[in-house]
Amino acid sequence: MRYSISLLALMSFVFYGCEREINLEHLRPDPKLVLNCLALQGDTLAVELSRTWFYTEDIPDVYVSGADVELYVNDVFRERLTETKNEGGYPVDETIRYKSLFYLPATGDRIRIVASKEGFKTAEAVTEIPRPCAVSDCRLIQETVRDTSSWGDDYTYIYVSQTNKMQFTLRDEPGEENYYLLYLRQGNVYGGDEDTTYVWHSFFPDYGSEPLFAVQHSAFDQILGYDGVGGYNGIVFSDELFEGKSYQLNIPWNTSLSYSESVVYRPYRYRCYVYSISRSYYNYMKSLNDLYESGFTGDLAEIGFAEPIRIYSNVEGGTGILGGGYLYSQEFEGE
Numbered sequence: 001m002r003y004s005i006s007l008l009a010l011m012s013f014v015f016y017g018c019e020r021e022i023n024l025e026h027l028r029p030d031p032k033l034v035l036n037c038l039a040l041q042g043d044t045l046a047v048e049l050s051r052t053w054f055y056t057e058d059i060p061d062v063y064v065s066g067a068d069v070e071l072y073v074n075d076v077f078r079e080r081l082t083e084t085k086n087e088g089g090y091p092v093d094e095t096i097r098y099k100s101l102f103y104l105p106a107t108g109d110r111i112r113i114v115a116s117k118e119g120f121k122t123a124e125a126v127t128e129i130p131r132p133c134a135v136s137d138c139r140l141i142q143e144t145v146r147d148t149s150s151w152g153d154d155y156t157y158i159y160v161s162q163t164n165k166m167q168f169t170l171r172d173e174p175g176e177e178n179y180y181l182l183y184l185r186q187g188n189v190y191g192g193d194e195d196t197t198y199v200w201h202s203f204f205p206d207y208g209s210e211p212l213f214a215v216q217h218s219a220f221d222q223i224l225g226y227d228g229v230g231g232y233n234g235i236v237f238s239d240e241l242f243e244g245k246s247y248q249l250n251i252p253w254n255t256s257l258s259y260s261e262s263v264v265y266r267p268y269r270y271r272c273y274v275y276s277i278s279r280s281y282y283n284y285m286k287s288l289n290d291l292y293e294s295g296f297t298g299d300l301a302e303i304g305f306a307e308p309i310r311i312y313s314n315v316e317g318g319t320g321i322l323g324g325g326y327l328y329s330q331e332f333e334g335e
Contacts, residue, residue: 123318174244281323
């Protein structure tokens with residue numbers, strides 16, 4: 001017993017002596033401006049401007065105030081964007097944005113944004129606004145089964161099981177490369193019987209059952225079980241498989257819930273967002289998808305056995321993304 005205690009004491013001393021403090025400051029790079037903007041046709045143009053941060057700072061959002069942000073449309077100077085700051089809200093949003101007062105993006109516009117701030121290199125990016133996406137016959141298809149269960153004489157519960165499917169047809173323009181983003185959201189009422197305010201959030205439809213998205217994983221991924229398709233924050237795709245044709249998409253998901261007969265039942269609502277997007281924004285979103293919802297290769301990269309996934313950026317002198325887009329949206333109330 002005494003020998004074991006002595007050995008433990010010796011090991012503790014050895015490991016304590018091996019402790020070393022590492023200073024990473026000599027690796028700190030010069031900070032860069034981070035420019036983020038999705039210019040949507042017919043919507044106010046707003047640019048988020050922040051800076052890069054070093055690993056030891058652990059401050060992911062460092063917004064930049066007092067910058068000079070210039071907007072050029074079709075190579076002609078249009079205006080200097082006006083700085084605005086959001087305050088309050090839930091969750092708290094203190095994002096600094098630079099907004100246009102006069103310009104609304106239009107199809108075919110070539111947009112260039114130049115951001116400068118003392119202490120940083122000038123950041124510059126260019127994109128184009130794509131043509132609108134041609135969406136038709138968008139509908140929510142539901143099959144609902146309700147079962148009733150009583151607890152004594154006072155409580156009756158209704159159990160709801162639903163199979164849902166978002167269906168729409170997308171007509172692609174022939175003779176050109178086109179890129180799209182699909183995003184589904186669910187709305188819930190969380191208050192009492194008098195509350196009619198819906199809170200919207202992302203969820204996980206079964207994108208993988210749609211053949212258009214099922215091809216995103218390699219055969220090797222499927223063999224190893226990496227055959228799911230996430231899409232929590234939307235999923236991007238190109239017209240490669242249906243170039244110049246009309247294609248019907250079907251996105252299913254299941255819902256189960258229960259409620260008391262004594263409360264007001266408010267069904268879920270759903271929103272379907274379909275974007276046509278510029279190639280730059282497609283590359284950016286695809287790299288994010290590869291990073292956060294990657295297959296076998298992505299998992300290898302996380303542990304250092306494959307090349308790390310680099311987030312796409314079209315910003316020169318800084319980082320971030322400037323993309324163009326057009327939004328089609330529909331809202332549906334469930335059963």
